[in-house]
Amino acid sequence: MPQTLYDKIWNEHIVYQHDDGTTLLYVDRHLVHEVTSPQAFEGLRLSNRKVRKPNLTLAVADHNVPTTNRSKGIEDQDSKIQVEELEKNCREFGIEIFGMNDKRQGIVHIIGPEQGFTQPGTVIVCGDSHTATHGAFGSLAFGIGTSEVEHVLATQTLIQKKSKNFRINITGNLLTGVTAKDVILQTIGKIGTAGGTGMVIEYAGTVIENLSIEQRMTICNMSIEAGAKAGLIAPDEKTFKYLKGKPKSPKNENWDKAVEYWSKLKSDSSAKFDQEVEINGKDINPMVTWGTSPQDVVSITESVPDPEKEKDEDKKKSIIRSLEYMGLKPNTKITDIKVDRIFIGSCTNGRIEDLRDSAKIIKGKKVAEHVNAMVVPGSGLVKQQAEEEGIDKIFKEAGFDWREPGCSMCLAMNADKLNPKERCASTSNRNFEGRQGRGGRTHLVSPTMAAAAAIAGHLTDVRKFKN
Amino acid sequence: MKKFDILVGIPANLSMINIDTDMIIPKQFLKTIKRTGLGKNLFFEMRYDDNEKKIEDFVLNKEPYNNSSILLTGKNFGCGSSREHAPWALLDFGIRCIISSSFADIFYNNCFKNGMLPLILEQKKIDEIIEYSKRKQNIEINLTKQEIKFGNKLIKFTIDKFKKNCLLNGTDDIAMSLEKKEEIKLYEDSLKKNKPWIN
Ligand code: SF4
Numbered sequence: 001m002p003q004t005l006y007d008k009i010w011n012e013h014i015v016y017q018h019d020d021g022t023t024l025l026y027v028d029r030h031l032v033h034e035v036t037s038p039q040a041f042e043g044l045r046l047s048n049r050k051v052r053k054p055n056l057t058l059a060v061a062d063h064n065v066p067t068t069n070r071s072k073g074i075e076d077q078d079s080k081i082q083v084e085e086l087e088k089n090c091r092e093f094g095i096e097i098f099g100m101n102d103k104r105q106g107i108v109h110i111i112g113p114e115q116g117f118t119q120p121g122t123v124i125v126c127g128d129s130h131t132a133t134h135g136a137f138g139s140l141a142f143g144i145g146t147s148e149v150e151h152v153l154a155t156q157t158l159i160q161k162k163s164k165n166f167r168i169n170i171t172g173n174l175l176t177g178v179t180a181k182d183v184i185l186q187t188i189g190k191i192g193t194a195g196g197t198g199m200v201i202e203y204a205g206t207v208i209e210n211l212s213i214e215q216r217m218t219i220c221n222m223s224i225e226a227g228a229k230a231g232l233i234a235p236d237e238k239t240f241k242y243l244k245g246k247p248k249s250p251k252n253e254n255w256d257k258a259v260e261y262w263s264k265l266k267s268d269s270s271a272k273f274d275q276e277v278e279i280n281g282k283d284i285n286p287m288v289t290w291g292t293s294p295q296d297v298v299s300i301t302e303s304v305p306d307p308e309k310e311k312d313e314d315k316k317k318s319i320i321r322s323l324e325y326m327g328l329k330p331n332t333k334i335t336d337i338k339v340d341r342i343f344i345g346s347c348t349n350g351r352i353e354d355l356r357d358s359a360k361i362i363k364g365k366k367v368a369e370h371v372n373a374m375v376v377p378g379s380g381l382v383k384q385q386a387e388e389e390g391i392d393k394i395f396k397e398a399g400f401d402w403r404e405p406g407c408s409m410c411l412a413m414n415a416d417k418l419n420p421k422e423r424c425a426s427t428s429n430r431n432f433e434g435r436q437g438r439g440g441r442t443h444l445v446s447p448t449m450a451a452a453a454a455i456a457g458h459l460t461d462v463r464k465f466k467n
Numbered sequence: 468m469k470k471f472d473i474l475v476g477i478p479a480n481l482s483m484i485n486i487d488t489d490m491i492i493p494k495q496f497l498k499t500i501k502r503t504g505l506g507k508n509l510f511f512e513m514r515y516d517d518n519e520k521k522i523e524d525f526v527l528n529k530e531p532y533n534n535s536s537i538l539l540t541g542k543n544f545g546c547g548s549s550r551e552h553a554p555w556a557l558l559d560f561g562i563r564c565i566i567s568s569s570f571a572d573i574f575y576n577n578c579f580k581n582g583m584l585p586l587i588l589e590q591k592k593i594d595e596i597i598e599y600s601k602r603k604q605n606i607e608i609n610l611t612k613q614e615i616k617f618g619n620k621l622i623k624f625t626i627d628k629f630k631k632n633c634l635l636n637g638t639d640d641i642a643m644s645l646e647k648k649e650e651i652k653l654y655e656d657s658l659k660k661n662k663p664w665i666n
Contacts, residue, residue, distance in 0.1 A: 015654045016647045022629040024647055026654050028665050036550065038500035049641070052651075055666055064498065078498035085500050122665070129549040129573060143573055145551035146502075147580035147640070155644045157651060161627070163572075193485060194543040194569060227546060229572050250664035258664045293485055314484055314541070411548075413494045432489045432547060434512055 002268035004165045005234055006200045009140040009265070013123050015157055025160045028122035029139075030152050032059040032095070033108045034086040035413070036127030040150035041089040051093045052156045058117050059090050059097040062107045063413050067376050067403035070100060079414060093153070106379020106405040109133040109347035113217065114381055116246025120235035120262040125152060130347050130429065131230075132223040136216035137243075138235035138265045140200070143224065163229045164274040166199040167267075170207035172281040177463035179357070180215035181349060181427070181446035183207065183279075184222040185287035189297040191277060196228030199275065202267060203233050207281040213242040214353045221348045222429050225294040234266040286462055288334050289431045289444040291322035296431070298334060300449070300461045306330035325433055326441050327421060334459050339443070341424035342373035342400075342454040343436070346410035349427035349447045350378025355386050358451035359394040361462065367399035368457030374401035374416070376408040400454070412437045425453040469582035470637035474564055474608045476536035478600045479526050481510075486540060487547030488574060492556040505552055506559030527560070531603050538565045539597055542590070545574025554578050564608055566593055579630050582637060584610060592622050610635060 003011070016024040037059075044051070051057065064079035074080040083100065090097040098105045104115065109130050112118040118134045124141040125131060127149040134141035148158055168191075170183055188195070201223050208216065216233050223231025240259055243249045250258040285299035296319075298305070307319040307330060323330065328337070344350075344358055355377065367373045375395050377383035383405055386392055392402050409416040410428040418424055418440025427450050431442040443459060452465040496508045514525050521528045527535065538557070544567040545553060554577045557565065564584045578585040586608070588596075596606065599617045606617035610631060615622045633640070644651075658665055 016650045018629060020627075020629055022627075024644055024650070026651075026658070035497050039502050039551075042500070047641070053655075053666065076498075082498055082500060119664075127549060127551075129547065143549035145549055145554075145573060145577035145580060147551060147577065151641050151644065154641045155651065156655075157644055157647075159640060159644065161629075193546060194571075197543070197569060197572065224547075227543070227571060254664040258662075261662065318484060411494050413497065430489070430547065432487050434493055435489055438493075438512065 002270040002272070004267040004271045004273065005138065005202055005232060005265060006140065006165055007271070009121055009123065010162055012121070021161055023160050023162065024157045025123060027125055027152050027156055027158055028056065029112070029117060029119070029124040030057040031108045031112055031124070031126035031131070032057055032149065033063055033126070033128060034061040034082045035063045036146050037089065037149055038082065038085045039146050040127070040153060041093065043150040044093070044153060049154045051095065051153045054094040056156060057095045057153065058112070059086060059095050060105055060108050060111055061086050061100055063407045063411065065100055065406040066414055067406050067408045067416055070404060076415070103380035103384060106382065107347045107350060107407055109221065110350060110378035110382065113137065114246070114379060116243050116249030119243065119249070119258070120239060121265050125158065129224045130221055132228070133217050133221040133347055135220040135223065135230050135232035136213060137239055138232055138262070140230055140232065142230040164199040165272070166196060166201045166228065166275045167273040168201055168203050169205040169276065169278045170203065170281055171205045171278060172207065173210070174207055174281045174284060177448070178284050178286060179446040179448060180211055180218040182284050182287045184219045185289065185294070185297045185444065186284045187279060188222065188226045188294050189287070190279065191226055193225060193293055193295045194227040196223060196226040199228050201226065201228045201231045203231060208233055209236070212353060213238055214351045217351070218348055222294065225429055235262050286446060286449050288449070288459055289442070290326065290328060290334065291319065292325055292431055292433050293322070294429070294431060294444060296322060300334055300459065302334060304328045304330055304332045304334065335461060336458065337443070338423065338458045339371060339425045339453050340422045341418060342371060342450050343376070343409045343424055343426040343428065344374070344447055344450050345376030345378065345408055346428035347378060348429040350376060350382065352382050352385050354427065354447040355382070355391050356389070358447040359391045361448050361451035361465065362398040362455055363394050365398055365455045367454045371454055371457055373399065373454040374403055374409070376403040377405045379405045409436050411435060425450045425459060468580070468637045468639060471563065471582050471584055471610055471634040473610070474536060474584070475605050477531050477534070477603055478537040478539050478566070478596060478606055479532035479535035480539045480597045480600050481526055482539065482541050482597060484541035485543045485546060488545055488550050488553040489547055491545070491553040492550065497550060497552050502555050503559055505556035506561070509556040509560045534561065536561050536563050537606065537608065538562050539593060539600060540565060540567045542568045544570050546571035549573045551577045551580070554581050554583055558583055566596065568593060579633060580640065582634065584608070584634060586624055588622065588624055595620065595622070
C-alpha cells in the first residue's frame with residue numbers, strides 16, 4: 001500500500017501495538033529544557049527508575065536564562081533554581097547538557113539541528129510544543145507534556161495513537177520580499193489554529209523545495225499554531241548537505257548508510273492524504289497579525305478587521321475582545337500602526353539567515369527614536385557566526401540591543417518583557433494575551449518586516465521600504 | 468495516578484473559544500519544580516485585577532463555582548504551549564473534568580496522565596449543560612457507563628477505550644510500558660543493526 005512520509009516513519013518506530021491501535025513508539029532523540037523537566041526527573045527519583053538511554057537525550061537551559069551579561073549568574077531566584085535543578089538532574093542521570101556558559105547553549109530547537117542531533121527519519125520529542133521545528137529534516141517531531149518526558153526518560157518510548165495525514169502544497173514561487181514566515185502565517189490564517197488538530201502536516205510543493213533548511217524550520221516550527229501534532233518536510237540534498245559534518249551527525253560509513261536510508265524518506269506518489277490544501281506562492285504577501293491568535297493575520301497592505309462585518313457571533317466576540325486588548329480600532333491601515341518595541345529572535349526566527357536578512361534591511365540606518373529594538377540570537381553559535389560576519393555591528397550601529405542567546409521575549413520568562421500596552425513587532429510565534437509580558441501587544445512578522453518596522457517606527461511593507 | 472470513575476459536581480461555564488495554556492497558567496508560574504500549588508494562579512489574568520485582587524465577575528471566583536470540579540468551555544481548549552502546568556493548575560484548583568467540543572492534542576493527552584477527563588461533546592449538548600449549570604446544581608459524570616446525568620436528562624459520550632481503562636484503573640503508564648521491556652530491547656537490537664548511527 002502506498003504510504004505517506006508520516007506513515008513510513010510511524011511504522012518504522014512501532015515497538016508494540018495494541019489491538020485498538022494504541023502504540024508504543026520508539027523515541028530516537030529527546031531534548032530537554034529546564035521548565036518542563038524538573039517534575040519528570042523528580043518522578044523518576046520517587047519511583048526509583050533510571051534513564052534508559054541517557055545518550056539519546058540532550059539538555060539545555062533556554063527559557064529562563066538571562067540574555068544580558070551572564071557573569072553574575074541568574075538574579076531571579078526561581079529561574080536560578082530551575083536552571084540549577086536541570087544541571088543537577090543531568091549530572092545525576094548521566095545526560096549531556098550544554099551549560100549556560102557553553103557557547104553551544106541556545107534555544108533547544110536551534111541547538112538540535114545545529115549539532116546534527118536532529119536527523120531525518122527519526123522520532124524526536126521534547127517537552128515543548130515547538131518541537132515541530134525539527135520536522136524540517138523529515139523527522140517526526142512533536143511536543144509532549146512532562147509526564148511523557150518522564151515516560152521517555154524511563155522507557156525511551158511513548159504511548160501514542162496515530163494522527164491523520166494532511167498535506168499542504170505551496171506551489172509556484174514566492175514574490176520578492178516574501179519569506180517562510182509569511183508562508184506559514186498565511187497558511188495558519190487560511191486553515192485556522194485548529195485546522196491541523198489531530199493531524200500531521202506534510203509541507204510540499206515547489207516553494208517548499210526551494211526554501212533553505214533554516215526557512216523550512218520556520219515553517220515546521222509554527223505547525224503547532226495550526227493545531228497540528230507535527231509538521232514535516234521530506235529530506236533532500238539540501239538536508240544532507242546541512243547535516244554533513246555536524247558534531248552529532250553520522251560519520252564515515254555510517255554517513256553513507258544514513259544518506260542511503262534518508263534518500264528513501266518521501267511520500268509515495270500515490271499516497272492518500274486525509275486532507276489536502278493548496279496555496280499558490282504568488283498569492284502570499286508579507287503578513288502581520290493584528291489580534292491575539294496566530295490566525296488573526298492579514299497582509300501588510302490590508303487593514304484591521306471590522307467586527308461588524310463578522311456574522312458568526314462567537315468570532316465577532318473574539319475579534320472585539322482581541323481589538324480591545326490590542327488597542328486597535330477597526331479598519332485602521334496596518335501600516336499606520338506604530339510600534340514601541342522590536343524583538344528579533346526565537347526558535348521561529350533566531351537563526352543566522354534570519355539575522356543576515358534583517359541586517360541587510362537595517363544596514364546604515366537608525367532605529368526610530370521612540371523604538372526599543374533587540375536581537376537575541378538563537379544560540380551561542382549563531383551569535384558567534386554573526387559576530388564573525390560583522391552582523392552584530394550592523395545591528396548595534398543601527399541602535400539595536402545585541403543580546404545573549406535564549407528564548408527571551410518570545411515568552412518573557414526572564415527579565416525581557418513588554419510593559420502593559422507596549423506594542424511590539426516580533427519574529428516569534430505566539431501573540432497570545434500576555435505572552436510577551438502582561439498587557440503587551442504582539443504583532444507577529446518576519447525578520448525583515450521586523451527590521452523595517454524598527455527603522456520606520458511603524459509596521460511597514462518591507463517591499464516598499466526605504467528610509 | 469488517581470482513579471477516575473464517577474464524578475459529581477457543579478459545572479462552571481467558561482464559554483470562551485481558543486483558551487490557550489498561557490491563559491490557563493501564565494509563564495511566571497512555570498518556574499516551579501513541583502506539580503502542586505498552581506491552583507491559586509489558575510486563569511490568573513482573567514481571575515485577578517492589576518492589584519491581584521479577585522475579579523468578582525469571573526465565574527471561578529463566584530459561589531458555588533469556586534468549588535466546581537467540572538469546567539464547561541469553548542472549542543480548541545488548551546491550545547498553545549505544551550506545559551503540563553495547565554492541567555496541574557486545573558487539578559490543583561479542583562477541576563477533574565473539562566467539557567469542550569474540541570481540545571488541542573497535547574493538552575488532551577496531558578489530562579489523562581493526571582487522572583483528569585477531557586470530554587468531547589457536540590456543542591449542542593454542551594449548551595444544554597450550560598443551561599443547566601445556571602441552576603447551580605450537581606451533575607454526574609459516569610465514566611464506566613459513558614454518560615452524564617443532569618436533572619432528568621442523560622447524555623452519552625464516547626471515549627477511546629484504552630484511555631478510558633487507564634483512567635478507571637488509575638494506570639501508571641510507565642509501569643505498563645516497562646512490562647514491554649523485552650519488546651523494547653528487541654527493537655533496540657534491530658536498531659543497532661539497521662540504523663547504527665542512531666546511537
Ligand atoms: S523560543 Fe519561544 S517558542 Fe521557542 S522554545 Fe523558546 S519559548 Fe518556546
